[in-house]
Amino acid sequence: MDAFISLIDGFAVLSDPMNIVYMFVGIILGVLIGVLPGLGGANGVAILLPLTFSMSPTSAIIMLSSIYWGALFGGAITSVLFNIPGEPWSVATTFDGHPMAQQGRAGEALTTAFTGSFIGAFVAVLVLTFLAPIIANFALRFGPAEFFAVYLLTFCSFVGMGRESPFKVLAAMMLGFSLAAVGIDSVTGQLRLTFGSVELLRGFDFLIAVIGLFGIGEILLTMEEGLAFRGKSASINMKIVLETWKKLPKFWLTALRGSLVGCWLGITPGGATPASFMSYGLAKRFSRNGARFGKGEMEGVFAPETAAHAAGTSALLPMLTLGIPGSPTAAVLLGGLLIWGLQPGPLLFVEQKDFVWGLIASIYLGNVAGLIVVLTTVPLFAAILRIPFSIIAPIIIVICAIGAYTVHNALMDISVMLIFGVLGYVFKKLSYPLAPLVLALVLGDMAESSFRQAMLSSQGDLSIFWDNALVGTLVALSMIMLFWPLIALGLNAFRNRPPGRASETL
Amino acid sequence: MKWEIERSILHGVAVAAMVAVGSSFVPGTAQAWEPTKTVEFIVPAGTGGGADQMARMLQGVIQKNKLMSQPLVVINKSGGAGAEGFLDVKNSKGNPHKIIITLSNLFTTPLATGVPFSWEDMTPVAMLALDEFVLWVNASSDYKTAADYVNAIKAGNDNEFKMGGTGSKQEDQIITAALEQTTGKKLTYIPFKGGGDVAAQLVGNHINSSVNNPIEGVSHYRAGALRPLCVFDSQPMPYKDELVNGESWSSIPTCKQAGLDVEYLMLRGIFMPPGVTDEQVAYYVDVFKKVRETQEWKDFMNKGAFNTTFMTGDEFKSWLAKAAETHKDLMTKAGFLAK
Numbered sequence: 001m002d003a004f005i006s007l008i009d010g011f012a013v014l015s016d017p018m019n020i021v022y023m024f025v026g027i028i029l030g031v032l033i034g035v036l037p038g039l040g041g042a043n044g045v046a047i048l049l050p051l052t053f054s055m056s057p058t059s060a061i062i063m064l065s066s067i068y069w070g071a072l073f074g075g076a077i078t079s080v081l082f083n084i085p086g087e088p089w090s091v092a093t094t095f096d097g098h099p100m101a102q103q104g105r106a107g108e109a110l111t112t113a114f115t116g117s118f119i120g121a122f123v124a125v126l127v128l129t130f131l132a133p134i135i136a137n138f139a140l141r142f143g144p145a146e147f148f149a150v151y152l153l154t155f156c157s158f159v160g161m162g163r164e165s166p167f168k169v170l171a172a173m174m175l176g177f178s179l180a181a182v183g184i185d186s187v188t189g190q191l192r193l194t195f196g197s198v199e200l201l202r203g204f205d206f207l208i209a210v211i212g213l214f215g216i217g218e219i220l221l222t223m224e225e226g227l228a229f230r231g232k233s234a235s236i237n238m239k240i241v242l243e244t245w246k247k248l249p250k251f252w253l254t255a256l257r258g259s260l261v262g263c264w265l266g267i268t269p270g271g272a273t274p275a276s277f278m279s280y281g282l283a284k285r286f287s288r289n290g291a292r293f294g295k296g297e298m299e300g301v302f303a304p305e306t307a308a309h310a311a312g313t314s315a316l317l318p319m320l321t322l323g324i325p326g327s328p329t330a331a332v333l334l335g336g337l338l339i340w341g342l343q344p345g346p347l348l349f350v351e352q353k354d355f356v357w358g359l360i361a362s363i364y365l366g367n368v369a370g371l372i373v374v375l376t377t378v379p380l381f382a383a384i385l386r387i388p389f390s391i392i393a394p395i396i397i398v399i400c401a402i403g404a405y406t407v408h409n410a411l412m413d414i415s416v417m418l419i420f421g422v423l424g425y426v427f428k429k430l431s432y433p434l435a436p437l438v439l440a441l442v443l444g445d446m447a448e449s450s451f452r453q454a455m456l457s458s459q460g461d462l463s464i465f466w467d468n469a470l471v472g473t474l475v476a477l478s479m480i481m482l483f484w485p486l487i488a489l490g491l492n493a494f495r496n497r498p499p500g501r502a503s504e505t506l
Numbered sequence: 507m508k509w510e511i512e513r514s515i516l517h518g519v520a521v522a523a524m525v526a527v528g529s530s531f532v533p534g535t536a537q538a539w540e541p542t543k544t545v546e547f548i549v550p551a552g553t554g555g556g557a558d559q560m561a562r563m564l565q566g567v568i569q570k571n572k573l574m575s576q577p578l579v580v581i582n583k584s585g586g587a588g589a590e591g592f593l594d595v596k597n598s599k600g601n602p603h604k605i606i607i608t609l610s611n612l613f614t615t616p617l618a619t620g621v622p623f624s625w626e627d628m629t630p631v632a633m634l635a636l637d638e639f640v641l642w643v644n645a646s647s648d649y650k651t652a653a654d655y656v657n658a659i660k661a662g663n664d665n666e667f668k669m670g671g672t673g674s675k676q677e678d679q680i681i682t683a684a685l686e687q688t689t690g691k692k693l694t695y696i697p698f699k700g701g702g703d704v705a706a707q708l709v710g711n712h713i714n715s716s717v718n719n720p721i722e723g724v725s726h727y728r729a730g731a732l733r734p735l736c737v738f739d740s741q742p743m744p745y746k747d748e749l750v751n752g753e754s755w756s757s758i759p760t761c762k763q764a765g766l767d768v769e770y771l772m773l774r775g776i777f778m779p780p781g782v783t784d785e786q787v788a789y790y791v792d793v794f795k796k797v798r799e800t801q802e803w804k805d806f807m808n809k810g811a812f813n814t815t816f817m818t819g820d821e822f823k824s825w826l827a828k829a830a831e832t833h834k835d836l837m838t839k840a841g842f843l844a845k
Contacts, residue, residue, distance in 0.1 A: 046553045046562065046580070053566035053802075143712030144696070184587045187697055189618045189674030190844070191586060198593055201586030201621070322709070323702040323725055331554025334702065338721065339563045341805055345725020408590075409581050449699075456696050457668055457712070 003130050010357030013058055014365060022055075022063035023362060027370045030070015031377075034086045035078055037211045038403025041071035041087065042328035049336050057340035058355050062362040064336060065316070068329050069121070069366045072272075072312045073374045076113035076305060077381055080106060082396055084215035089272040089308035091210055091438055092280040096293060096300030098218075103296050106382040107240035112298050114374045115248060116255065116305035121367045123259035124266060124313035128360055132349070135267060136321040142268050144453035145464045149474035150265070151447035154274040155439065156481040157281035164433045172432050176440025179204045180448070187452045199412040206442045208404045212417040213434050215400045217424020219393055240382075241375055244298075251299050254283050258303045262310025269318045269326025272311040273442055279307030285484060313363060320348055320356065539785040541576040541603055548606040550591030552584040555700060556637065556719065557609045560774055563806055564607075564797060573796050576603075587611050587673065589621040596627040600781040605631065605790060610677040610772045613833035618675035620844035625826050628777040631790045633822050634798075636813035637772035638743060639681060639717045640758065641735040642727075644708055652736040652764035655715065656689055664692040670704040670713035673697055675842045677772050678704075680833070681717045681738060683840030684768040708732060720755060720811035736761035738770045745811050755811045771813060773829065775822070791818050 014020065033044035045064050052060035075087030080097035093113055100109035127135070142150075159169060182193045183203025194200040248255075258279040265275040283303035284293040293300045315326025316333075323344040325331035337344050342352055349356050384392065404417035427434055458464035466472040480487065547565060551557045561580045568574050583591035588611040595606045606628070616623050641652060649655040659667050669685070671678025674697045682695045696713060698704045701722035708716045709731045716723070717738070726732040728750045737743055737758050745755040761768050776794060778787060797803050798816060807814050817825055837843055 042553050046558075046582075049562050050566035050569055050580075053570050140706060140710035143707060143710060183585065184619070185674070186699070187674055189587065189676070189679075189697075189842075191619050191621070194586070198590065201590045203585065318706075322706045323722070324706045325554060325700070325702065328553065331552075331700070335554050335559040335562065338559055338809070339566065339806070341809060343721075343725050343809070346729035346731065347725060408583070408585070449697075453696050453698070456694055459665060459694070 003132075006353065006357045007129055007361060009353070010359075010361030011365075013354055013358035014062075014361050016059075019059050019062050019358075019362070020365075022059050023066045023366055023369060024373075026063040026066025027070040027073075027366060027373055030067035030072075031074035031077075031370075031374060032070075033067060034071035034074020034076075036403055036406075037078060037084050037086050037215065037400060038207055038406045040207065040328065040407075041068050042332050043406060044071060045329055045332045045336075049332065049339070052336070053339070057337075057342055058358045060336065060340060061333065061355070061359050062366075064333060065359065065362065066366045066370075068312065068333070069363070069370045070373075071329070072121070072309050073114060073117050073370050075308075076117065076301075077110065077374075078215075080109045080113060080301070081381060081384060082215060083218040084396070084400065085210050088206055088210070088442060089276045089304070089312070091214070091273070091435075091442075092276040092304035092308075093301055094214055095280065095304075095435065096295070096297045099294070099296035100298070100301065101385065105296065106385055107378050108244045108298065109301050110378045110381060111241045111244040111375065112248065112301045113305045114371060114378070115245065116258070116302040117309035118367055118371045119255050120259050120262050120306035120308065120310035121313045121363070124263050124310040125360065125363045125367070127263050127267075127314060128317055128363070132317060132321070136317060136346075139268055139318045139322060139324065141470055144450045144457055145467065145471045146474065147268075147270070147450040148447060148454055149465065149471050149478065150268060150270045151274065151443050151450065153474055153478040153481065154270075154278045154281075154443060155447070156478040157278050157285065158439055159436060159482070164431060168432045169436050172427070172434070173436040173440045176437040177444045179209070179437075180441050180444030186445075186449050187456075199410070202408055202410065202413075204416065204441065205407050205413070206438070207407050208413050208417050209420050209441055210438055211400050211404050212420025213424035213427070213438065215396065216418060216421025217428060217434075219396060220421060220425040221428055222389065222393070237379055238376075241378060247298065248302070251302050254287065254299050254303050255306050257282055257286075258306030259310045262307035262312075263314045265307075266311035266314030266326050267317050269315050269324060269330075270311075271327050272308045272315070275311035276304035276308040277439055277443075280304040281481075285481075313367075316359075316363075320344055320359075321346055539602070539783070539789050541574065541789070543603055544577045544579055545574070546604045547578050547580045548591045548595060548604065549580055549582045550584065550588030550606060550611060551582065551609060553582055556721075557607050557774070558582060560634075560806075561607045563802075564794075567797050567800050567802050568793065570802070571796070571800055573793050586619060586621060587615045587676070589615050589619060589623070592623045592628070593621070595777065595779050596623050598779040601779045602782045602786040604779055606777050607634075608773055608775045608777060609637075610680075610833075611673075612773065612775075612777075613830055614676050614680065614837065614842075617834060617837050618842055618844055625777070625830060627780060629780055629782050629787060630822050630826060631776040631778055631787055631818070632794050633773060633775045633815060633817040633825065634794060635774045635807060636815055637719050637774060638811055638813055639677070639738040639770055639772070640720055640723060641738070641761065641766075642705070642708060642716045642718055642723050642732050643714065643735060644711055645731055645733045646711075647714070647733070649733075649735065652759070652761055652766050655735055656764075656766055659685075659689045659691050659693070662691065665694045667691075667715065668694045668696055668713040670696050670698055670707050670716045672699070672701050672704060675837070677770065678717050679842070680836050680840065681768065681770050683842070684770070684836060685766070687839060688766055688768060705732065721809060724749065724811075734758045736764045736766060738768055739813065740769055743811050743813070745808060747808070773826075774812075775826075 075090035076093050078084040078086045079090040079093040083098040085091040097109045185192050261279045262275045280303050284290045315330045318324045319330045325334045401414045404413045549558050549561045565578050643649045669682045704716045707713050743755040
């Protein structure tokens with residue numbers, strides 16, 4: 001009940017009309033930032049951080065966190081329309097979102113994505129409001145071994161379920177791991193695979209790789225197939241939103257699962273990107289339509305978006321209560337708190353009530369505002385597909401190049417992006433899957449360092465991975481996920497065998 | 507090749523700027539140098555870390571108080587433990603529109619990775635502050651003083667105690683190595699991504715101790731989860747504001763007083779590319795002197811319990827030479843040099 005009263009106070013903070021203005025400005029900027037690949041939420045917030053210096057901390061965080069919500073929403077737009085993930089956590093959205101757009105269902109895909117985002121955020125903010133004190137300390141139970149188990153679970157829930165041959169999956173994944181290894185090794189502080197080149201010091205950034213692999217690769221494919229977007233006949237009116245909403249309730253289980261996975265990974269903090277992959281993997285495995293995933297299933301858009309937004313929102317909890325950022329954007333916001341003179345940590349909820357509850361109230365309002373802003377733009381964005389390919393393709397390439405440059409302010413990254421583009425094209429032609437490569441690239445680094453931290457901590461003893469109930473459960477779940485196809489096969493064989501006639505089937 | 511192109515562009519800009527300045531120049535009035543275009547503020551670390559926070563804080567203060575006539579833009583170049591940023595400055599010879607903020611990787615990265623740069627490849631502008639390091643343990647542990655902890659390490663086995671820190675072969679691990687040299691026992695050093703993560707790992711009892719900066723540990727300290735044992739400085743911190751139970755930063759003893767003869771402070775300094783003029787350096791020194799006078803900066807220093815020593819010119823250079831020597835010495839002893 002206390003939480004409820006505090007929340008009402010929080011809404012009172014928002015009654016200052018300037019705060020509402022900042023919120024809308026933030027959302028619109030955020031959507032733009034989310035749409036531009038490369039210019040992620042973290043960069044966007046970092047650039048605007050010094051501008052907020054003369055605002056009150058509450059107004060400042062409302063504006064900056066609204067940019068974050070906007071970016072979470074906006075990331076889905078280019079994923080669906082052009083197969084270019086605007087943000088790392090919208091990679092999984094491309095798997096089914098883009099095929100939907102190609103079938104002329106762009107409006108439907110966008111509505112699904114935005115609604116999913118909103119539901120995820122809403123569940124997460126409810127958790128923030130009512131359970132914050134109880135679950136804040138959950139993150140403290142996560143040491144290196146537990147983090148590794150989380151990444152392992154993400155891998156295991158994702159691999160072994162594609163249609164491609166397992167060897168191709170393995171090859172793509174290994175390529176991803178080796179690309180992830182380039183640059184400084186965080187455990188020994190040594191350079192790896194840089195061959196004395198200054199440009200390779202940065203390693204291969206995940207964002208640049210996905211812009212190339214998905215965006216440029218897709219454009220190359222489209223060029224080959226006749227210089228036109230498929231699915232340009234997309235209907236472009238607001239009715240599509242309502243029609244999509246009618247279809248969504250039957251996916252309630254997917255939404256619930258996505259939200260829970262997202263909240264868990266946000267609070268841990270594992271991040272929105274693993275959450276989106278894990279949620280997609282789980283949805284594919286447990287959905288009745290699982291086999292059709294990847295060909296334009298609504299559920300395949302709904303699952304990752306719910307999880308990504310839930311994770312992005314709940315990542316604020318460990319940031320506020322423990323000072324550990326759950327995402328790159330949260331890391332920048334954390335810096336902002338310190339600059340405004342607020343000390344994140346266990347006492348923030350006690351000493352800075354106005355600030356904390358103002359922020360939480362703004363998450364509610366910000367997401368409603370965000371949903372309204374993005375839904376009204378659905379017809380607009382879907383109409384982009386009607387622009388002739390010969391006009392829009394060069395613009396996309398320019399935007400991709402700018403995006404790739406923005407990540408590190410490095411000219412070399414544009415060439416890297418183009419190389420990845422060719423690689424993406426070759427992968428598609430030879431029907432190698434891209435997803436395992438991308439997953440390995442984004443999680444390889446994190447999984448490797450938490451594995452080695454765990455090994456350091458246990459002096460090389462592997463038993464640290466079933467040392468306590470938490471890590472043991474996570475590892476066991478991973479193994480079940482990894483061998484699920486075999487387990488499912490076994491279960492089916494067992495079920496289909498009519499009693500008493502088993503010997504005949506053998 | 508790329509550098510040459512950029513340099514020729516820069517040259518062109520410089521000529522254009524000179525023409526512009528020349529035409530508006532009023533004869534007879536001696537004008538000091540001022541930037542003529544946007545100044546890049548390089549951070550040789552990722553977004554969200556301590557150096558990034560300070561850079562964006564500086565950008566905010568300068569912007570708000572209009573201390574510079576041209577905009578200042580923060581750019582992160584974190585590749586290769588910051589080597590990317592330092593190499594960028596080293597290779598921008600004579601460019602007065604680029605400054606860089608340093609952390610200890612100015613000294614440690616070239617030694618640990620072998621990437622060729624040193625502080626002498628750049629023009630030192632000013633020391634803004636020094637970051638303090640505090641030895642922390644979990645508040646539920648039995649170690650009430652640094653001596654308790656040191657004795658426990660000495661009495662235990664090699665690698666029994668786990669020290670968490672940020673990065674590898676950087677400041678945190680150097681302090682750990684110094685601790686090892688003093689106690690004669692090996693510690694298990696576990697590198698994490700950021701200071702906040704390290705503090706949370708300590709609160710969660712996944713490690714035994716950390717050497718977090720004051721600002722990274724203060725909230726857990728005040729919430730009764732962490733206990734500071736000593737500060738790695740020659741004298742206690744001057745900040746007397748009460749934090750918790752009548753304790754303040756100034757009540758934490760130095761490690762030397764506690765029988766642990768280790769001192770370490772991290773430079774937060776500003777450098778420019780090589781080959782800039784004294785006038786250009788003087789401009790930035792003046793800007794940062796004004797920054798130090800602002801209330802925002804003083805509050806920031808207070809919150810983070812920074813050591814606010816300010817140095818420029820020869821004094822700063824001799825400090826740098828000495829610090830470089832200390833790092834080389836510590837890292838050689840610890841076996842951290844690149845092979």
